[in-house]
Amino acid sequence: MEYTKKNYKKAPLKAVHFRVLLAIILGQIACGYALGISGTALTQAQEYIKINDSWVGLIGAGSLIGLMGSALMGRIADQFGRRKMLMVDMYLFSLFSALQLVTTNLFLLFILRFLIGLMIAIDYTVGNSLLVEWLPTKESGKRQSQLIVYWTIGFILSYIAGITISGFGSHNWQIILTSSLVPGLIAGIFRSVSKLPASPSWLASQGKNKKAQKLIQKHIGKRWGLPLRLLRAKPANNISWTILFTKRYRRRTLVGGLFYACQAFAFFGISIFLPILLENMGMENSDLSGVIYNGCMLIGVLVGSWLFKRISRRAFLIGTFLFSAAALIAMLIGPSSFGFQIGIFALFAIILSSGLTLDYPYPTELFDIKVRATGVGTCITISRIGAASGTFLLPVLTNLGGAPLAMLVCTIVLIVGGLICLFWAPETSPKFI
Template sequence: MEYTKKNYKKAPLKAVHFRVLFAIILGQIACGYALGISGTGLTQAQHYITINDFWVGLIGAGSLLGLMGSALMGRIADQFGRRRMLLVDMYLFAVFSLLQLVTTNLFLLFILRLLIGLMIAIDYTVGNSLLVEWLPAKESGKQQSQLIIYWTVGFILSYIAGIMISGFGSHNWQVILASSAVPGLIAGIFRSVSKLPASPSWLASQGENKKAQKLIQKHIGKRWGLPLRLLKAKPVDNISWTILFSKKYRCRTLVGGLFYACQAFAFFGISIFLPILLKSMHMGDSNLSGIIYNGCMMVGVLIGAWIFKRISRRAFLIGTFFLSALSLIGMIIGPQSSFGFQIGIFALFSIILSSGLTLDYPYPTELFDIKVRATGVGTCITISRIGAASGTFLLPVLTNIGGAHLAMLVCTIVLIIGGLICLLWAPETSPRFVKSK
C-alpha cells in the first residue's frame, strides 16, 4: 500500500513547535546567566575571602569544564532519548546553584560549578537535538541561530544582576552566584507543565516507528508522519565515539570542535572576567564600560542572526575570526590614552565576535546526521570547552602577569588560529549555498 503521510518536517508551525522552542529558550537564558554570573561573583569574593588568581580562574572555568561532559550527555541522549534528560536537568541546575550559598570552601565551589556546567551540557546538547528534530526544516537553522540571542540575554542579565545585588554583607558574592537558581527553576517548571514531547526522529532511529507516528499525529495532525527514509532505515546500533573520527566524520568533528574552542577562548575569557580586564585597561567607570560592552554583544548577536540567513556559513566563520583578531590588534597598538578610541574598538570587537556566536548552535548540528547528531554535537562542545575553560582560567592569570595587553595578545593569536582552521577545512553546510554548487 502506498505511504500517504506527508513528511512532518515540512509541516507548518504548530503549538508543539513553539512549546519545544520556548522550553529550550528558557534553558538558554538560564545557561547564559549561570556562565556570566561567575565573573561578577568571584570578583566580589576577592574582597571577602582569601582567593588567589589560580582559584579565581579555576572556579570561573568550573562550569565550562563541566560542559566538557557534553560528549557523554550526547551519547546518553542518542541511546536513551532527549525528553527525560531535559525534564530533570534544570531542577538539578537550580539545586547546585543554591548550594553555593552554604560553602566558602574553594574546592567545593569548584565542584558545584563543575556540576552546574554538566547540567548546562545537557541543555546545549540534548536541547539542541530535540529542537532540530521537531522544528520544520525551513525553520530549524533560523531558530537555532537565534538561540544565541536568548543566551546573550541571560548573560547580560547576569552582569546587571551582579551590579544590582547588594545588602548581604560578606555573603553578597554567594548570593550573586546562587541567583542562577531563579532562571533555572523557571525553565524546569515550564518544561514540567508544558509536558515536553519525545523526539519522533529519535524514536524512529530506535525502531519505534509506531510510537513516532502517533506522536506526530497527536501534535501536528493526521496528515503528517515520518519521512520514508526514516521508515525504511534500520534501527541505529550502539554508536561508538570512534565513528566521529572515521573518514566520513573526522574533518567535521575536528572543525566543529576547534572553531568553537578558538571562538570560546576569546569570548569567555574576556566576557566572564570583564571587570578584571576593564580595571587593568583603566577604562574609567568599569561598570559603564561593561554595560557598553554587553550592549554591543546584544547588537552583535542580532546582526549575526540577520547575516546568518544571507551569507554562507563558511564565509561567516572565517570573517568573524579575522575581523575580531584585527580589532584586538587595533586595541593593542592604538593610542592608549584615548578612552573614546579604546572603548570604540572594544565595542567593535564585541559586536564582531558575538555576531559569530550565532553559528554555535546550527553549524555543529548541520555537520552531523541523525544517527550521530547528539554524540557529534556533544563532542564538538566538549572540544570547545577546552578552549573556553582555558581562556577563562588564563585571563586573570595573564592580566596579573602582563596586564590587559598580554591577555588580548593571546586572544588575538587564538582567533587567528581559528580563522586559519576554518579557511583550510570548514565545510559549507548552508542548504542554500550547498544546493547552488
Template sequence: MGEPNKQDKKEIRRKQKKNIFYKRKNYKKAPFSDVHAQLYWALVLGQIACAYALGIAGSAFNHAKLALNINDTWLGLLGAGSLIGLAGSFIMGRISDRFGRKHLLMANMYIYTILSILQFFTSNLLLLFILRVGIGLMIAIDYTVGNSILVEWLPTKDGAKRQSNLLLYWAYGFGLSFLASQFISNWRLMLCSSAVLGLIAAIYRSVVQIPHSPSWLASHGEHRQAQKVIQKNLGKKWGLPKNLLRIRKKSDASTAELFGKKYWKSTLTGTAFYATQAFAFFGISIFLPILLKNMHMNNAFLSGLLYNSAIIVGTAIGIWLFNKMSRRSFLILTFTIPIICLFILALLPKLPSVLTLLVFTVFSIVLSASLLLDFTYTTELFDLRIRATGVGFVIMMSRVGAAAGTFLLPIIVNLAGAYVTLCVCGVILLIGTIICLFTAPETNPKFVKQGNKNN
C-alpha cells in the first residue's frame, strides 16, 4: 500500500482529534471549582447592584416629587424607567445567542456605573427617564446573559441550587436600597449611590475574566475553541458532552420558534407567571411608601423594614422549598397564597393594624419565595439552542408587567385608593395562575426525566 495522500492525512487527523474529544469527560459533571466560583460571584455582585438600582428608585423619586414638582404620570414613568429598559432583555438575548455571552457581561456594569453617576447631574425629567431606561438595559444583560452563561457553566448537580441562591443576594441588594434610603436624604445621591455597587461588580469581572461559554461555542460549531476553554479552566480530562460534539454548525434561533409547536407552552407559561408576578411585586415594592401611607400605616419605617425583611426571609424559605417540590406545585402555591392575602387586605380595610401588617407580611414572604422561579425555571423552560432568546423574551414581557405595575400604581392609588390597587394586583396574579394551571410544564429533574435537555 502506498503512502496516504494529503486528503487522507487530513481525514486521519480529524478522526484522531474526534476520538480525543469523545474520550474527554463531560465538563458539566466536573466538581465545583475556581472557575465556577469566580463566575458565580461575578453574577452575585451584579444581582446585588441590579436589585439596589431597582429598589432605590421609589424612595429617590418620592423625595424628588416635591423638589421637582413631579406629577403622578411622570412619577410613574420615572419609577418604571429601569423596568422599561429591562424589556430590552429580548434584544440582549438575541445578541447573546448570536455573538456570545462573555463580552456583554464584561462591559455592562461599567456602563451601568456611568449611567448611575450621570443621574446626579440632571433634574431634567426626560433625561432622567432616559438614564433609567439605559440602566434597565444594562440590568437586562445581567438577567438574561448572566443566567444563560451560569447555567451553561455550572455542574449539572449544582446548577439549580446555585442559580436559585442568586435570588437571595438579589433580595439583599433590594433590602440594602431600603436601608440606604433611610440614611440618604438627597434624591440625587440616592440614585447615583448605585454606582458604587456597579463599579465593584465591574472591577471584579475584569479581574477574574469571565470565560466564554463552552456550550455556546460548541453550538456554533466551534468545538476546538470550546475544548480549549474547558481545559484551560477545568483541566485536560474534561471536554464537551457527546450531544454537543455532534453539532457541526448551529442555525440561529428564530423568534417565531418561540410560538411554534415545540416552545409555545414554555413561552406562554414564562410570560404569564413572570409578567403577573412582576406587576404585583414591583408595583407594590417600588412605591411602598405611598401605598403604606394610603393604608394608614402609622409607622411607615417599621412597616417598610418588615416588608423588606420579609423579602429576604421569603427568598430564603423559597430556596429551601424550591428543589423539594415540583416546579408546577411551587408556582401555584406561591401565587395562590399572595392572591388570598391581597383580597383579604382589599376587601377587609378595617382590619386591626396588627392583622393588616401580618397579612401584608405573609403576602411579602410568599410572593418573594416565588421569585425563585424567575432565574431557574425560565432557563429550564428552554433548551440551549434557544435559551437566551427564550429567556430574553420572557424577561421582556415580565418587564412590561413590572413597568405597567410601577407606572399605574401611583395613579390608581391617587384615583381609587390603596385598597382598589391591592385588588387589581390580586386579579392580575389570579390571571397568571389560571394560565399556568393549563400550560406550565414540569422541569424539576426529581419529578420528570429530562435527559441532557438543559446541559
C-alpha cells in the first residue's frame, strides 16, 4: 500500500511550532539571566564578605562548569526523550536560585551555581533538539539563530537588575543572585500549562512510529506524517560517546567544541565580570559604560541574525573571531582616551556577539538525528571548559596585570579560534554547500 502522508517537516507553521518555540525562548531568557547575574552580585559581595579573586572566579564560573554536564544531559535525552527533562528543569533551576538566598558559604554557593548550570545544560541541549525536531526544515536554522537574541535579552536584564536592585544592605548581593528564580518560574509554568509535546523524530528513532504518527496528526493535521526515511530506519541502538570521535564525526565534534570554547572564553570572561574590567580600565561612569556595552551586545546578535542567512557559516565564524581580536588589539595599542576606548569596546561587543548567533544552529547542523543531542551536548561541554576558564581567569588576570593582560589573553584565544575555523570548520549552510 502506497504511503500517502506528507513529511511533517515540510508543513507550514502551526500553533504547536510557536508553542514549542516560546517554551524554548523563555528558557533561553532564564539561562542568559542566570549566567549574567553572578558578575554584578559577586562584585557587591566583596564589600560584605571575605572573598578572594579565586573564589570570585570560581563561583562566577560555577554555572559554566555545571554546563559541562551537557554531554551527559544530551546522552540521557537521546536515550529517554526530550519532553520530560524540559518539563522539570526550570523548576529545579528556580529552586537552586532561591537557595542562594540562605547561605553565604562560598563552597555551597559554588555547588548551587554548578547545579543551576546543570539545569541550563538541559535547556541548551535538550531544548534545542526538541525545537529543531519540530520546526519545519525551512524555518529551523533561522529560528535557532534567533534564540541567541532572547538569551542576550536575559543576559542584559541581569546586568540592569544587578545595578538597580538595592536597599537590602549586606544581603543585597544575595537578592541579586536569587532574582534568577523569576524568569525560571515563568518558563517552568508556561511549559506546564502549554503541555510540551514529545519529539516525533525521536519517537521514530526508538521504533515508536505509530505514537509519532498520532502525535504529528494531532498537532499538525491528518495529511502529515513521518518521512519515509524515518519509517524505514531501524531503531537506534544506545549511542556511545565514542562514536563522536570516530572518523565520521571526529572533525565535526572537535570543531563544534573548540570554536565554541574559544568564543565563550572571551565572551563570558569579559561579559560576566564587566564591572571589574571597566573599573580597572579607569572608565568614567562604569555603570553607563556597562549599559552601552550590553546594548551593543543586543545590536550584535540582531546584526548576526540578519547576516545568518546571507553569508556562509565558515565566513561568519572566521570573520567574527579575527575582527573581534583586531578590536581588542586596537584597544591595547590605541590611545587611552575614554571616547576611543569605549568606542572600540562597543565595536568589539557587536562583532563578538554577532557570532553568538551560530552557537545553536551550527553544532546542531554538524550532527544527524541519531547522535544530535549527544553531539551538541558534547560540543557544549567542550565549550564550557573555555567559558569557565575565561570566567575564572579574568578577575585573576586583571588583578595580576590589569585589564591589558586580560584583554591580551582573550585576543590570543580569539585568534586561535579563528585559525581552527579557517583550517577545519565544515560548511553546513544549505545555501553554500
